Amino acid sequence: MKYTGFHSEQRYIEGHGVWYSQDTLPSLLSALALMVLFANLVGCTSLNVLSDAEKSAINAGEKTVVLLRIECTIDNQPYEPFRASMWTGEPVVALGIGGFETVGEPRLAAHGFLSEDSRRAGWTYFALSSGVYYLAVLGPESDAGIKNIREAPRWRVDVPENTRLLYIGTLPLAGRADGTFLLGGKIIKPANNEEFIVKNEHELAKSLLAEHFPGGGEMKTSKMQRWRQGDPIIIRTPRPDSGK
Amino acid sequence: MPPCACSLSKSKNCGETTTKVYPIYSRALTALLLCILPLLASCVMLPIPTTESKVLAGKPVKEEQLSFLKPNITTKQDVIERLGSPNVIWEDVRVFAYNWDMRQGILFWAVGAYYSGGMGTMDIPKHYALLIQFDEQDRVQRFERRVRPSSQSYIDFLKEWVKTPSPQSPQNPPGQGE
Numbered sequence A: 001m002k003y004t005g006f007h008s009e010q011r012y013i014e015g016h017g018v019w020y021s022q023d024t025l026p027s028l029l030s031a032l033a034l035m036v037l038f039a040n041l042v043g044c045t046s047l048n049v050l051s052d053a054e055k056s057a058i059n060a061g062e063k064t065v066v067l068l069r070i071e072c073t074i075d076n077q078p079y080e081p082f083r084a085s086m087w088t089g090e091p092v093v094a095l096g097i098g099g100f101e102t103v104g105e106p107r108l109a110a111h112g113f114l115s116e117d118s119r120r121a122g123w124t125y126f127a128l129s130s131g132v133y134y135l136a137v138l139g140p141e142s143d144a145g146i147k148n149i150r151e152a153p154r155w156r157v158d159v160p161e162n163t164r165l166l167y168i169g170t171l172p173l174a175g176r177a178d179g180t181f182l183l184g185g186k187i188i189k190p191a192n193n194e195e196f197i198v199k200n201e202h203e204l205a206k207s208l209l210a211e212h213f214p215g216g217g218e219m220k221t222s223k224m225q226r227w228r229q230g231d232p233i234i235i236r237t238p239r240p241d242s243g244k
Numbered sequence B: 001m002p003p004c005a006c007s008l009s010k011s012k013n014c015g016e017t018t019t020k021v022y023p024i025y026s027r028a029l030t031a032l033l034l035c036i037l038p039l040l041a042s043c044v045m046l047p048i049p050t051t052e053s054k055v056l057a058g059k060p061v062k063e064e065q066l067s068f069l070k071p072n073i074t075t076k077q078d079v080i081e082r083l084g085s086p087n088v089i090w091e092d093v094r095v096f097a098y099n100w101d102m103r104q105g106i107l108f109w110a111v112g113a114y115y116s117g118g119m120g121t122m123d124i125p126k127h128y129a130l131l132i133q134f135d136e137q138d139r140v141q142r143f144e145r146r147v148r149p150s151s152q153s154y155i156d157f158l159k160e161w162v163k164t165p166s167p168q169s170p171q172n173p174p175g176q177g178e
Helices: A023-046 A053-061 A114-118 A202-212 B024-037 B078-083 B153-162
Strands: A010-013 A018-021 A064-074 A095-096 A123-128 A131-138 A154-158 A165-180 A187-191 A219-221 A225-227 A232-234 B006-012 B014-025 B042-048 B057-060 B087-092 B093-111 B115-136 B140-148
Touching: A023 A064, A053 A123, A053 A232, A064 A154, A095 A123, A114 A123, A131 A165, A131 A232, A154 A165, A165 A202, A202 A219, B057 B115, B078 B093, B078 B115, B093 B153, B115 B153, B140 B153
Parallel strands: A064 A165, A165 A219, A232 B087
Antiparallel strands: A010 A018, A064 A123, A095 A131, A131 A154, A154 A225, A165 A187, B006 B014, B042 B093, B057 B093, B087 B093, B093 B115, B115 B140
């Protein structure tokens, strides 16, 4: 017997070939709603912070906190380059990292934030072992998260050995609002970012890292260098303990 | 009755053979086929080999351009002056890599599904690399012009070459690969 009416005792789910009783369907919907709510709460309140494994690797000198800042402006007004989570919207800036295994070719990479305030200001970090890396920065753009990171402008980052805290510079990125989405929110397009000038905010970076890594030792500053198509990709064999 | 719309069968009855004609519901069959056809999806890929005359990426280094490379004599600076900056520098093992891709064929593809489909062509690349390793005095130690299989990642290709020295013999001294 096949019921399709809303008030029927059973309902046939098209394509699944499964009958659900009238009691089952609301339960499933409730569970789904709870899951979405839970995911939203978790997503909204969590920052991508250092894991215990990363912390111990940093303390052991196997990894370095590589700090940078994206100073994002939209129509000459400060704008958050990173969202707290995927639930609160698309990031307008996406970052990728390429290293030894990818021969410099950047891949979308997870990066962390030291605090909520620092995230809003555009500070972010990577936990990397010593070596040469290529940082790709895409944006500011509404669909930065889905664009091909390999086509983004790149910078070379040298992470020296025996360094726990490293600041690689502040990158100003300008964008412009180009209309609004159907459900609200600005459509952001990049402004002319032909000349990227990496700024040095050494003192700000130093105080931020000192706050979060009081025993991290002295912070080094080594500004990232612009890499252009045609420049050689430099790679260095990772240390054997770098994968720990 | 036309043969396509009926089937013939023979049956024996009391030693006699009689022929009966059963009509097949041709309209129903046709309708069934028409219903099934749109559900079929298929894909055709046809590789067509070509001569390696088209450069897809990079700057090719020909065999005759390598005559200046002399192990233990040619310096890193000489290499840069003659061949330009390499694409990849593997610092700690002192390797330079020059990469280029040649077209070795064209892949014709066609995809059909339901009521729509698409077709096109794409180039099939052959990945070449000139690999040069220097000694601690920045002089050429060995070199080789190699083809990287498409299935192999670039870093694995480099690692393999660094680990496996070129065969050395009077007929095929280091650096005279391919």
